[in-house]
Amino acid sequence: MALNKSKPIEPQGRGLKEEDIEQHNVLTVSYRPMAKYAWATGVAISRFLEGLKAGEVLGTKCTQCGRIAVPPRVFCEWCFKRSGTWIRLPDTGTVNTFSVSYIATDTTRLKTPTIPAVIQIDSAGNAGFLHIIGEAKPEEVKIGMHVKAVWVEPEKRKGSITDIKYFKPIE
């Protein structure tokens, strides 16, 4: 058969529709992936999590520039040196920034909002971490507000950031 250059090639077949898949009009394979994840926390975060389990907030202090990191780091990013000293920090801090969220982690709407906030830990310079504010109404939360950790009971702690239930306002 001679190729007719003046006539465009018409594609054969048709596009798939959702019902083709649902009604098995096309070959499909169904499976449930057995995806399991493990994450190595590393030297610094492992010790930080062990500290939380013991009711302590641990950080590292760079022996060269004095920068405090909490959560701790093995290396100081400021001077590219190994962070030398482990220090125990207070479980109090200041609200650096916060948000009022009416959306749960599963995207459903919450009647009572959560208040995620970055807590700048006292004595740690500008270092801190993300947690949530409790025992306060959204309109009461302010940047610069002083807060204290409310811990999970010792026997129920798991070595997780959730060993701190939330941070509550203090005077």
Ligand SMILES: [Zn+2]
């Ligand atoms: Zn440093």
